[in-house]
Amino acid sequence: MRHSLGEIFFVFQIGGWGMGLALLVLIWLITLVSTYFFVAKTWWLPVGASAATGFIDHQFTITFLIMGVVFLAAQLGLGYIVWRYRQTPKSPPVAYSHGNATMEITWTVLTAILFIGLNVMGSRVWASQRFDPPEAGAVPVEVTGMQFAWYFRYPGADGKYGPTKASLMDPSAGGEAAVGLNTSDAAAKDDVVTGTMYLPVNREIDVSLRAVDVIHSFFVPNLRFKQDAVPGLNIHMHFKPTEVGEYEIACAELCGLGHYKMHGMVHVVSQEDFDKWLAAREAEKQ
Amino acid sequence: MATSATIHSHAPQGFIRKYIFSLDHKVIGIQYFFLALTAVFVGMFLSLLMRIHMIWPNAALPLIGEIKPETYLSLLTMHGTIMVFFVLTTAPQGGFGNYFLPIQIGAPDMAFPVLNMLSFWTTFVGFIVILAAFFVTGGAPLHGWTGYPPLSALSSAGPGEQLGADLWITSIAIFCVASLMGALNFITTTLDLRAKGMTLMRMPLTCWSWFITAILGLLAFGVLLSAGILLLMDRNLGTSFYIPLVVVNGQVMGHKGGSPLLWQHLFWFFGHPEVYIAILPGMGVASQVISTFSRKPIFGYRAMVYAMLSIGFFGFMVWGHHMFMSGMSPYSAFAFSILTMCIGVPSAIKTFNWLGTMWGGHVRFDTPMLYAIGFVSLFVSGGLSGPFLAQPVLDIQLHDTYFVVGHFHLIMGVAAIFGIFAATYYWAPKMFGRMMNETWGRIHFFITLAGTYAIFMPMHYLGMAGQTRRYSQFTEVAYQAKLLPLQTFMTYAAIITIAAQFIFVINLFWSIFKGPKASDNPWEATTLEWTTATPPPHDNFGGVTPVVHNGPYEYGVPGAAKDYVMQTDPAVVPSH
Numbered sequence: 001m002r003h004s005l006g007e008i009f010f011v012f013q014i015g016g017w018g019m020g021l022a023l024l025v026l027i028w029l030i031t032l033v034s035t036y037f038f039v040a041k042t043w044w045l046p047v048g049a050s051a052a053t054g055f056i057d058h059q060f061t062i063t064f065l066i067m068g069v070v071f072l073a074a075q076l077g078l079g080y081i082v083w084r085y086r087q088t089p090k091s092p093p094v095a096y097s098h099g100n101a102t103m104e105i106t107w108t109v110l111t112a113i114l115f116i117g118l119n120v121m122g123s124r125v126w127a128s129q130r131f132d133p134p135e136a137g138a139v140p141v142e143v144t145g146m147q148f149a150w151y152f153r154y155p156g157a158d159g160k161y162g163p164t165k166a167s168l169m170d171p172s173a174g175g176e177a178a179v180g181l182n183t184s185d186a187a188a189k190d191d192v193v194t195g196t197m198y199l200p201v202n203r204e205i206d207v208s209l210r211a212v213d214v215i216h217s218f219f220v221p222n223l224r225f226k227q228d229a230v231p232g233l234n235i236h237m238h239f240k241p242t243e244v245g246e247y248e249i250a251c252a253e254l255c256g257l258g259h260y261k262m263h264g265m266v267h268v269v270s271q272e273d274f275d276k277w278l279a280a281r282e283a284e285k286q
Numbered sequence: 287m288a289t290s291a292t293i294h295s296h297a298p299q300g301f302i303r304k305y306i307f308s309l310d311h312k313v314i315g316i317q318y319f320f321l322a323l324t325a326v327f328v329g330m331f332l333s334l335l336m337r338i339h340m341i342w343p344n345a346a347l348p349l350i351g352e353i354k355p356e357t358y359l360s361l362l363t364m365h366g367t368i369m370v371f372f373v374l375t376t377a378p379q380g381g382f383g384n385y386f387l388p389i390q391i392g393a394p395d396m397a398f399p400v401l402n403m404l405s406f407w408t409t410f411v412g413f414i415v416i417l418a419a420f421f422v423t424g425g426a427p428l429h430g431w432t433g434y435p436p437l438s439a440l441s442s443a444g445p446g447e448q449l450g451a452d453l454w455i456t457s458i459a460i461f462c463v464a465s466l467m468g469a470l471n472f473i474t475t476t477l478d479l480r481a482k483g484m485t486l487m488r489m490p491l492t493c494w495s496w497f498i499t500a501i502l503g504l505l506a507f508g509v510l511l512s513a514g515i516l517l518l519m520d521r522n523l524g525t526s527f528y529i530p531l532v533v534v535n536g537q538v539m540g541h542k543g544g545s546p547l548l549w550q551h552l553f554w555f556f557g558h559p560e561v562y563i564a565i566l567p568g569m570g571v572a573s574q575v576i577s578t579f580s581r582k583p584i585f586g587y588r589a590m591v592y593a594m595l596s597i598g599f600f601g602f603m604v605w606g607h608h609m610f611m612s613g614m615s616p617y618s619a620f621a622f623s624i625l626t627m628c629i630g631v632p633s634a635i636k637t638f639n640w641l642g643t644m645w646g647g648h649v650r651f652d653t654p655m656l657y658a659i660g661f662v663s664l665f666v667s668g669g670l671s672g673p674f675l676a677q678p679v680l681d682i683q684l685h686d687t688y689f690v691v692g693h694f695h696l697i698m699g700v701a702a703i704f705g706i707f708a709a710t711y712y713w714a715p716k717m718f719g720r721m722m723n724e725t726w727g728r729i730h731f732f733i734t735l736a737g738t739y740a741i742f743m744p745m746h747y748l749g750m751a752g753q754t755r756r757y758s759q760f761t762e763v764a765y766q767a768k769l770l771p772l773q774t775f776m777t778y779a780a781i782i783t784i785a786a787q788f789i790f791v792i793n794l795f796w797s798i799f800k801g802p803k804a805s806d807n808p809w810e811a812t813t814l815e816w817t818t819a820t821p822p823p824h825d826n827f828g829g830v831t832p833v834v835h836n837g838p839y840e841y842g843v844p845g846a847a848k849d850y851v852m853q854t855d856p857a858v859v860p861s862h
Contacts, residue, residue: 019651019656019728020651022732023659026732026735026736027659027663030739030743034667034739034743037744038746038747043747043748043750043769044750044751045750045751045752046752046765052682055679056679059679059680060680063673063677063680066673067673067674070666071666074637074641074666075666075667077641078641078659078663078666081641081644081645081649082644082649082651082659085644085645085646085648085649086648086649086651087581087648087650093844094581094582094646094647094648094841094842095582096583096843096844097582097583097585097646098583098584098586098587099585099586099588099639099642100585100586100642103638103642104586104589104635104638104639107634107635107638108635111630111631111634111635112631115627115628115631115673116624118627118677119623119627119676119677120624122677122678122680123620123677123678123679126616126620126677126678126679127616127620130616131616146533147534147535166532167538169533169536169538171535172536180533209613212532213436213440213532213535214440214532214534215434215436215546217611217686219686219754221683221751221752225682226682226683226685226686227611227613228611230547230612230613231436231529231530231531231546232531232544232545232546233613248763248764250752250766251754252685252686252754253686254429254430254434254437255437256359256437256443256444257355257356257359257428257444257445258355259359259757260355260757260758260760260762261759263762
């Protein structure tokens with residue numbers, strides 16, 4: 001192997017030894033730096049504050065570990081192979097081969113088991129969230145998205161949402177008028193509509209998601225919750241906040257020019273504070 | 287077929303018939319290539335403006351002025367649409383596929399030369415129509431390249447949703463028609479015009495990739511065309527395919543009963559195969575280049591063919607993985623998720639086989655090979671974030687965040703572009719008769735590989751932290767404002783990487799006019815395009831019909847006189 005130190009600095013002119021090494025260094029560097037920021041968790045999932053956090057974060061970590069090992073093996077292997085098998089005047093003849101059926105079958109089966117197994121593991125969690133009904137005594141809240149605000153409706157003591165009408169919707173007025181609440185209906189009398197979401201801690205929340213104009217997406221990273229709000233659909237979901245705190249809502253579906261500022265807050269409070277807050281809103285209505 | 291192939295066996299005279307409305311697949315291929323080159327610079331410029339706006343929202347740019355939030359969304363929409371249709375679909379298939387499919391299978395031209403010309407000029411019209419959207423009242427649409435209704439269906443839903451949105455959807459419809467014409471041509475050519483001895487299993491993997499891509503295009507673009515026509519009707523004729531009863535700005539719209547999810551199903555039925563339309567030709571080129579520059583047969587040729595076929599097959603059954611958060615039935619989500627994981631298997635096989643090809647070979651580092659190696663690296667990086675997003679339970683956190691943006695840019699954006707770069711450096715000598723500069727090619731490669739990783743890898747960190755995509759500013763949400771330093775880093779990386787692309791263009795044009803003359807087979811490669819003159823004559827083989835005796839990648843055959851055996855050489859290897 002003939003090479004001089006100078007070749008390292010002239011990799012762009014000279015092929016062979018220098019190029020192989022330059023490729024190895026660059027690919028390994030990219031791989032290791034990328035991996036460092038994942039492992040160091042410099043940027044990571046936000047702190048979780050709902051019952052789903054454990055499941056989701058666990059599944060994320062398992063997926064991350066498996067994919068991380070494959071990533072490191074493939075990239076470090078790639079860097080090594082291009083350097084190790086670079087053509088030199090003394091290279092032995094190539095290993096003439098059209099492949100190896102046993103190896104093909106082995107890695108096909110292994111990959112299939114790995115990928116599909118991972119998926120089946122995660123589906124259990126997904127299924128329980130979607131197919132099981134909310135726990136008895138869940139707190140009902142209706143979430144309505146419109147350009148560019150979120151409104152939250154609580155059905156009040158009767159447990160029934162009053163009817164809404166498209167012709168009554170007036171976004172500029174906010175509150176009840178924005179969601180088009182038909183205030184002449186008996187069931188609407190005790191409905192509370194707010195611009196900030198209050199939730200009691202450790203209670204299951206039965207959410208109905210609606211949108212009046214275009215598609216929005218109700219995303220609360222800390223609560224590990226996301227669901228599109230689609231005009232024409234009333235989508236039911238449930239989740240359980242487990243930590244008292246204030247959490248940000250960010251619209252996750254492009255909804256127009258104010259998409260970036262379609263922001264809201266969820267206040268998760270104790271049951272006592274929640275009852276007090278709701279009673280105060282009811283009182284304001286009278 | 288014989289008639290259509292011989293109908294113009296002597297070269298037409300006159301500039302217009304020769305270079306503008308040419309029937310020669312080689313001229314049409316070059317036309318597609320330069321159309322895509324123009325489009326990629328437009329698309330890249332738009333992304334530069336986006337990256338600048340995210341970091342310096344109030345900066346007054348020369349000529350353009352300050353970018354407003356709605357302008358940002360128009361840039362984003364047009365960047366995505368131009369890149370996906372007029373670059374990633376146009377360059378690898380329309381450009382290189384058109385030029386090299388007939389030559390690599392030993393045919394004098396495509397099966398339907400007139401259809402081929404029409405296909406290019408229809409694409410060209412589509413490109414002009416989409417550019418026009420910038421200049422009409424209200425400007426370009428802001429609904430994103432996915433164009434979800436009702437946002438894309440109602441002219442009052444936002445600025446740019448008036449004439450601009452109509453032009454946007456019209457351009458896509460025109461593009462669909464062009465692609466359908468192209469797909470028919472590619473399929474017929476591959477099936478009917480192969481030279482004697484060119485069995486399907488002796489075709490270069492590039493030909494397989496163009497063939498499978500054409501089948502995907504035939505099945506996918508028809509659906510998008512129909513979906514687009516329905517959207518145009520909703521917008522202009524008062525139908526309600528996609529629009530339920532909605533209230534925009536307090537105004538009740540005159541629509542009723544439509545389903546916004548219908549568009550998503552139709553769009554992604556096209557949109558997911560489109561990902562493979564963009565990347566499959568890249569896989570073909572990577573296989574061709576890696577085998578050539580490793581001086582070794584491709585590892586597992588049949589496995590590569592079956593992997594591409596199964597990617598194409600599964601590609602049509604996974605569209606729902608774009609819709610896990612859409613309100614679609616959770617039952618179908620489970621099926622879509624499992625099928626998506628299945629598609630990871632053939633993708634992994636291909637990676638193993640590329641590594642297996644280099645293993646024990648004589649790796650040469652000419653620029654095409656650097657880009658093929660970069661392709662493998664990006665394909666692995668972009669591919670491995672797929673199994674995260676394929677799981678509905680993880681999409682709760684990751685859907686519509688920068689994690690998705692990082693994923694698809696690495697795999698269908700940058701990896702596919704690396705495939706195009708590999709193809710350009712590899713085939714430019716044959717197309718233009720002159721060699722490109724290696725030194726500048728290498729400098730371009732190293733900056734581009736490091737630069738693209740610096741732009742797109744941090745997007746995964748942002749996504750995990752919950753940074754939502756398509757936000758023109760990050761100052762309105764407190765947890766997102768904290769992520770601004772990473773966005774700033776990405777903007778600087780983007781500026782450097784974009785600047786480096788001028789090295790490529792200058793190198794390309796310089797070499798076309800001033801590069802050293804290329805020999806007929808500068809890379810010592812084996813496939814048919816290297817058996818003919820550089821550049822190839824009008825009928826590709828100068829009146830000779832090639833006869834094929836060997837597989838496409840016979841390198842390093844023990845006992846052979848040279849380290850490569852061309853497909854037209856006498857059979858030295860027992861057929862396998």
